[in-house]
Structures are given as C-alpha cells and as structure tokens.
Amino acid sequence: MLCQKCHERQANVHVNQIINGKLSALHLCEQCAKESGDFLTQFTGGQNPFDFHQLLSGLLNMESPTGVSSPSVSTQVQCQNCGMTYAQFSKVGRFGCPECYDNFEQRLEPLLRRIQSNTMHTGKVPNKSGERVKMRKTLETLRRELQQAIAAEQFEQAAQLRDKIRALESQMGE
Amino acid sequence: MSLGDFLQRATSRWMKEGGPEDDIILTSRIRVARNLQGMPFPILQTDSHAHQVLESIHTAVQHPSMQKLGNFEWINCKDLSAIDRQVFVEKHLISPDLAESYKHGAVVLREDEVISIMINEEDHLRIQVIMPGFRLQDAWQLASSVDDALEQNVMYAFHDRFGYLTACPTNVGTGIRASVMMHLPGLVLSGNIQRLLNAVSHVGLAVRGIYGEGTESYGNLFQVSNQITLGETEEEIIGNLSSVVQQLIDHERAARKMLLQQNREALEDRICRSFGILAYARRMDSKETLERLSDVRLGIDLGILKGVSAGILKELMVMTQPAFLQKYFHEDLSPGERDVRRAALIRERLRLDDSEVR
Ligand SMILES: [Zn+2]
Numbered sequence A: 001m002l003c004q005k006c007h008e009r010q011a012n013v014h015v016n017q018i019i020n021g022k023l024s025a026l027h028l029c030e031q032c033a034k035e036s037g038d039f040l041t042q043f044t045g046g047q048n049p050f051d052f053h054q055l056l057s058g059l060l061n062m063e064s065p066t067g068v069s070s071p072s073v074s075t076q077v078q079c080q081n082c083g084m085t086y087a088q089f090s091k092v093g094r095f096g097c098p099e100c101y102d103n104f105e106q107r108l109e110p111l112l113r114r115i116q117s118n119t120m121h122t123g124k125v126p127n128k129s130g131e132r133v134k135m136r137k138t139l140e141t142l143r144r145e146l147q148q149a150i151a152a153e154q155f156e157q158a159a160q161l162r163d164k165i166r167a168l169e170s171q172m173g174e
Numbered sequence B: 001m002s003l004g005d006f007l008q009r010a011t012s013r014w015m016k017e018g019g020p021e022d023d024i025i026l027t028s029r030i031r032v033a034r035n036l037q038g039m040p041f042p043i044l045q046t047d048s049h050a051h052q053v054l055e056s057i058h059t060a061v062q063h064p065s066m067q068k069l070g071n072f073e074w075i076n077c078k079d080l081s082a083i084d085r086q087v088f089v090e091k092h093l094i095s096p097d098l099a100e101s102y103k104h105g106a107v108v109l110r111e112d113e114v115i116s117i118m119i120n121e122e123d124h125l126r127i128q129v130i131m132p133g134f135r136l137q138d139a140w141q142l143a144s145s146v147d148d149a150l151e152q153n154v155m156y157a158f159h160d161r162f163g164y165l166t167a168c169p170t171n172v173g174t175g176i177r178a179s180v181m182m183h184l185p186g187l188v189l190s191g192n193i194q195r196l197l198n199a200v201s202h203v204g205l206a207v208r209g210i211y212g213e214g215t216e217s218y219g220n221l222f223q224v225s226n227q228i229t230l231g232e233t234e235e236e237i238i239g240n241l242s243s244v245v246q247q248l249i250d251h252e253r254a255a256r257k258m259l260l261q262q263n264r265e266a267l268e269d270r271i272c273r274s275f276g277i278l279a280y281a282r283r284m285d286s287k288e289t290l291e292r293l294s295d296v297r298l299g300i301d302l303g304i305l306k307g308v309s310a311g312i313l314k315e316l317m318v319m320t321q322p323a324f325l326q327k328y329f330h331e332d333l334s335p336g337e338r339d340v341r342r343a344a345l346i347r348e349r350l351r352l353d354d355s356e357v358r
C-alpha cells in the first residue's frame, strides 16, 4: 500500500480517526507521518476525503507500463462472466466475481507482487474444491522424493515412487 | 434491570473473560474471508444473487458439523434497529460496512459471541473469532473449523494459484486477517511507542490506533495485524504476528517496570487521579473516558489499585460508546446528554467493585 500523502513510499503507519462519528483510516509512510501535523488537520474538516478505493485505484493506474501500451486497448479487458472491465476494477478496487481473477490474470501479477509478498498461495486448501490442488502438491512431493532416491541410487524405492506418480498423474488426467 | 444483569446479558465473552497475557493483550481476533463459487461478489449482486447466497449459507449453518460447534443464531441485519446494528459494531461483531449496507446482510452469532459470521459484506462470508487475551492460534483453529463445517454444504471460490478468491485483492490467498488489540501505556508514557511501531510496520504488519485522531491513540490501545494474505501459510502469518507481539509485550513489561522504578510517585498520582475522576465526575466524553480507563487499568496491573476488576477497561470501552449507552438507558441521547449518562454509568460500574485506593 502506498503512502496517501507522497504516493511514493510504502505506507507503514496506519491511523484511525473519527470524524463526525465516522471512522476513517489514514495510511502514511514513516517520513510523512512524522511531518503530518498540517496534513492531518486537512482531514478534520467535513467529509472524509480519503477512500481506500481511490488509493487502490491510484496504485492500479501506476501499474500501466510507461506509456508503451495503448490505454484504450488495455482498459477494455473485460471479465467474461460478470462483465466488469479492468477500468472499472481500477476505479472501485474490487473485483466483480471470482472469475475476474482468471480474466484479469496477466494484469493482476504485477499488482499482487506489489500488495502481497508472493503470487502463489501456499496456505489452507478447501476440502472439496481443493482436491486437485492437494493432488498436485502430493505430486510435487513425490517427484522431489524420486529425484532424491535416484541421486542416492536407491533404485527400488525410486521405482515405487515412479509407480505412485504415474497412478496419481492418470487420476488427475495429466 | 440492574447494571450487573445488563452486563451479564449484553456483553460478549471477550469483554468479560481474561486470557493469556491479558494485562497487555485485550483480544485476539481472526477474520477469514470466503466466497461462493460461481456467484458474483456482493458489489455486483442482484437481489436474487443475494438471496441465493443467504439461502446457501443458511442451509450450511444448519449442517450437523456446524451444530457441533455450538448454538448459533441467524440475524438478518434489516431486522435490527439502527441502534442494535451500531451496538453490534461497538462489540466488534459486525463491521461498520455491514451495518451501513445491511439490505442483504446477515450475521450468524454463537451464543457467547466468540464466533460471528458476516454474510454479504464485502465478501459472501467473513468468519470471525474473537477471544480474550493472547490466543491467536486457538482463534485460528476455531475459525478454521467453522470454515470446514460450512464447506460441507457450499463450494468455495478457490484458485489453484491465487488461493481463496476475495472481492479485494488485499485479502486474496488465505483470506486471513489476524489481529491483536494491545494496551501499551508503558511504551506510550516512556516515549518509545513510535519507534517500536515503525519497526513493526517494516515486517509486513500494520499498526493502527483503535480510537483517536492523527497519530495518537486514545486509551493507548493499538491493533497489530498482518497485511499480507498471499504467499504465506496461515501458520506463518500467525507465527510472524505472534513473535512480534511477544516482543512488544516484553518491551511493554520492561517499560512499566522502569516507570515504576523511576517515576513511581508521578505514576501513582496519575493513576489515582484518573480513578478519582472516573469515580466522581459528572460529565465524561469518550476521549477522556478512554484515557482515564487506560490509567486505571495500568494501576490495576501494577498493583496500585486494588479491588477493581481488571476487565473494566474492555467492558467500559465498549459500554460507553454511543449506541451502547443509548441501549442501556433506553433513549436517544444527544452528545451532551451522553457525556452525563456516560459518567453516571462509569460511576455505577465502579461501585459494583469493592475498590480501595491505597
Ligand atoms: Zn509518504
């Protein structure tokens, strides 16, 4: 997340404030937080000028490669399922449906690298929908074990592992 | 109804009970975001989509594996009065967002309010577990069992690479937000807080003042949570947060000890003054309430105040919020009237204890 004041550095100071009984958040980098005296007073008048969606959309707009690609083409990318365009996503900072992730996949990579640590999920996998993922993980482990067995010249074990891998592969239809 | 009875009925378990390290950690909270496969996210929901989501989850909640986890109550947000919705927000059971856009929102609450499941908020499902004290691991285990139980009847939107899909890309992957609410008066009084919080923010964690304006936090209450949800396992996320929180606890303990050694008189004076004000004042605004409560809680932890319940900070920081006050006094109150009633409620609450000031 970028600092809301300088829009340059990572925001790592997060402040909540209540204005007219409404809670709003402020995300600043360390440096801006230190010199935030004046800036903060801007937030105490009237409505809340800050909006996370705007912030995220600022981030998304910065993603576009420096003037190389034509924005008219790239913003027309649309989710086949829900109809949300990438331009709309940039504005609201929210996807329209789960399939947006596939439909916007290529543009998503750089964004995720920025706001997340990695683009590959390594955590919990659902019992039902995650069956394939679980099988793939097992497959990866088995392949690694196979390499180790071969390297250690444990050929009997390697043969067993190879059978297991073949069985799993055919089960997954790969 | 007496205040004691009201407290018993109207408060959540996290407000009443203690837990590990609860002289510094008020609560541990886990929130997990999930969505149903093939359904647009709430932002693009039509009425019929919203009803389908509500129906699927209503069925999922009836599943025996959910019943095993306790007694749950289904509450449609539109059936709640505006005040009740606000009370839910003040008790941290629903988000301000759900309270505001409540047309198709619902919340499923376990009796003790440890588990709350928000439906049709930003995501179809937000499973939340709040426990008193430092119990992130337990809270995650419980949230994960709720997640498994619900999955018996629904199909989650899950992506091979991106994990659990969420409306906002800041939640994708694990969908987990783990947070602890910390009371850090020692670090604030000793002037070390900013340095430490800056350090914390460099390791992928977010720190927020829970109440207050600008960089200060009323009541010395801070929430520390993970920012990253994709690329680390839930255990790694919780482990990372826990180890940083443990270091903050150690620093806070050291700061308290130092203050007691070097500034005992000033500290005792401050604490006892705050107790006196809470016990006798006729008007209290929310900011001063939180500041005085923080002092009193510190006084209890340091053994300077005896006989006052340690839970008083948690209890009163929720009970003195606008909606809760109006709920207790059964009437609409202007901000000025609230200050008068708030002071009255605090005095009454303090009289329930057998306090003695040395
Ligand atoms: Zn900045």
Ligand SMILES: [Zn+2]
Pocket: A079, A080, A081, A082, A083, A084, A095, A096, A097, A098, A099, A100, A101
């Ligand atoms: Zn879509």
